[in-house]
Amino acid sequence: MWLRHSRRRAIGAASPTVWGVALILGVAVAYGVILFTLGVEALTRFTYGEGTTQLAQGARGLDPGRTFIVPVIGGILVGTMLWIAVRLGILRDIRCQGVAEVIEARASPPGYLSLRSGAVATVVSATALGCGASAGREGPLVAMGGSIATFFSQRLKIPAKDARTLLGCAAAAAVSAAFNAPIAGVLFALEVVLSNYALSIFGPVTLSSVSALVVTQLHFENTHRFEIPDYVTPGVGALPLGALLGILCGIVAWTFLQSAAKARRTALGLMRRRIPAPFMPMIAGLGMGTIGMFLPEVLGFGYEATSEAIQGSYSLKLLLLLLVAKLFATVLCLSCRFGTGVFSGGIYLGTITGAAFGTVLGAIFPEVAGYGATFFAMIGMGAVSGAIIGAPISTTLIVFEITGDYQMTATLMIAVGIASMIVQVLFGSSWFHYQLNHRGYDLSDGPQGIILKTIRVRDVMRAMPVDAAPLEKGAARLVATETLGEALAQMTDLGLDGMPVVPHEDSDKIIGTLTQIRALKTYNAALIESHIEHHR
Incomplete structure (x- = not known):
């Protein structure tokens, strides 16, 4: 009896089946992330001549007409695929699945996502990103993972409460594999998707996150997207500067969210009155093509620009220009259904904001110029992205896992906390919760x-x-x-x-x-x- 009771306590409320599925799910989601990443890379090389980490360089070497037309064609393809998916009943409307749909599935019984809609969303998102859409990959990857989790839950007739746990496992695996950040993946699932820190859920979620990491590291030596140069890590004297940067990042995050909300309402109004929904991605493509001819750093994920900002390679004028252009481009793509996912955009905006802050600070106070743009760029990366998606803990850990520098802990946490507080006061919720509020889930x-x-x-x-x-x-x-x-x-x-x-x-x-x-x-x-x- 003692042994049986001990086994029940060890497993908790999660059944052995859930633990087994969590392991398999982590592996399956990791291979899904790998296929998605390779697909986007292949399409980006075909359209721009370079991969996602050098997209801007590739676009600069192309004829301006091609740089303009690629996002337009991408918008037409995305709009057509979404329209066909709606006509076939695969999607409910002209919209790809993202993190909000996974949270919705967790919140509403029976906690399932359509496998077909997940597959369509993955292909559509990969097409948009490969054609230069200013969007992120965490949205489609988490949604893809949720669809795979649903497949296992339905096939194995897993109870609803355990099906919800598997949604969290899938989200953790997707973030872990995409960002090489297993700890952040676990906390993202608990903090954002499940809103639950129960110990019995922690085990399966961790198992999925780690198994996904192992698979991706078997295939890629280093999945970090940013090259981090050596930089000076200041001591506690940087805390006031971190607080000041947190205020600035909070304002940037609020501006993004407010703009995205207004653009969403405008786009919905246009779709109801004048413009058929399938044409909306093409409109975003026109905007991206126009911006891309002059500022190719804004196209796609923006990995190249983010890395350059971290290394302090940009002037203050260019940083401010990129900040405004990327904010506009991301809002345009999100509102016009040309891609989904806001985390990559948040990382970009935060890094640019932090780098600009560090540049100005160094010019005004030469004694702190030694900190460089790199330190403040990393702080800004966590502050803006954490405030936008409403995940201050997991985004803080992503920065730690990307940099490997835990000495910036206090400064980063202060900046993330202040930025998140400003967004909560001024906007009222994260982007994901805003989306759900408008679908009747408060x-x-x-x-x-x-x-x-x-x-x-x-x-x-x-x-x-x-x-x-x-x-x-x-x-x-x-x-x-x-x-x-x-x-x-x-x-x-x-x-x-x-x-x-x-x-x-x-x-x-x-x-x-x-x-x-x-x-x-x-x-x-x-x-x-x-x-x-x-x-x-």
Whole structure:
């Protein structure tokens, strides 16, 4: 009995199946990341003559007409693929899956993503990025991992709570493989995707992250994208400077989020009134082509420009120009559905901001010029990206794992913390939570609010016989697609203990009934399960 109890405690609430799947999932996601990376590299070399780390150099050597037309053709291809996917029912609308979709799947039962939609999103995102879209890769990679996790969950009939854990495992594996950052991958999954730090979840998530790292390191000697030169690491005297940079980074992150939100609303308005949705990526392609002719450093991920900024190779004028151009380009691509993912853009904007800060500081105060642009560029990298995606802990660790320098810990944490606080006060949420809020998922409500908004009447009603009598005209009713919260509110307002359920608003056919007691029992059971899941 003691041995059996010890085994149960060691495994926790996660079953042995979950541990096994977590290992396999990490390997599968890693190979997905490798294929995605190789695909983007191959397409970038075909379109610009160089890989992603030297895209700007390749674009400079091309005829300006080709630099302009490549993103336009990419936009046409992306728009066409998205339109076909919607027509075939693979995607819900003209939009690729990203991190927000994985969080949505975690928050709403049964916690699944479509494997077909994940595959389409991966191909579409790779096409956009290979044609110069100013977007990131963490979005499509995390979504791809979530789709693979769904495949295993459905095939093995894994319970919903464990399926949610596997979504976190997939996210950790994707970040670990993409950025060579296993610790940050784990914390990204716990902090952003799962919003859960339970010990029983930590084990499988860590296993996926490490297995993904091992696979990528077997195929690539060094997956770090940035060359970090030697730089001076100041002591505690840099803390006030870190705080000042944090304020600046918070303003940059807020400007990005505010601009992206306004651009999203404008794009939706255009799609409703004038421009068919499949044409929107082409509009972004036109913008990227125009910018790329003059500032090729803005195209794609921006790895080359980020590395140059870290090494202090850019003048202040060019840094400011790149900051404005990259912010505009990323907002344009996101709003027009020409790619997804904001993390790479956040890294770019943060690095440029930090490098500009260091350049100005060195010119005004020669005594601190020894710090160089490199130190502040690394601080800015974590501060802006962490504030945008709402993951201060994991982005801090990504910087540590990229640089290998833990001496900057205090300065980096202060900058990230201040930038995140500014975004929270001025914007109210991260980019992912903003996206979910506009789909009806307000995660700030906590588990109780999520339960009321994600469980549908059809999930908890008591079904009626097929030959049930139709409902009288004007009689009170619930619609099967309404949420549990809406159903309870209607019963309370009408003073009813139960209500009949119809399939849609215009129907009088009764397909079931839902009582207030049954609804409350369902809510309480889900709340208890959520509490256990977050504390086991």
